[in-house]
Amino acid sequence: MSQKPMRLPPLRTLRVKNPNGKSERPCVAVMSSVLACWASAGYSTTGCAQLEQALRDCMDGAKPAPQKASTINYHLSRFKTRLTYPEKKKK
Numbered sequence: 001m002s003q004k005p006m007r008l009p010p011l012r013t014l015r016v017k018n019p020n021g022k023s024e025r026p027c028v029a030v031m032s033s034v035l036a037c038w039a040s041a042g043y044s045t046t047g048c049a050q051l052e053q054a055l056r057d058c059m060d061g062a063k064p065a066p067q068k069a070s071t072i073n074y075h076l077s078r079f080k081t082r083l084t085y086p087e088k089k090k091k
Helices: 028-041 049-060 072-082
Strands: none
Touching: 028 049
């Protein structure tokens, strides 16, 4: 039993935008807290010492393992040759 071919409107390419998603940046939240503390305390280090130390610990910590690149766009490009497009209606 054969299946009907999938019909899609004509597309230049089949692609997924940003398939790996956003990259995590764990120290951004701590850095924004340090900057906010400096702005409110007038750039004095007395009140912001704990936040500064937390930022140093975050920056000196181990880097997360790099994400494996997604292969979805490669497989979509292979799949595109199997698609059939609807025929245009003649007037």
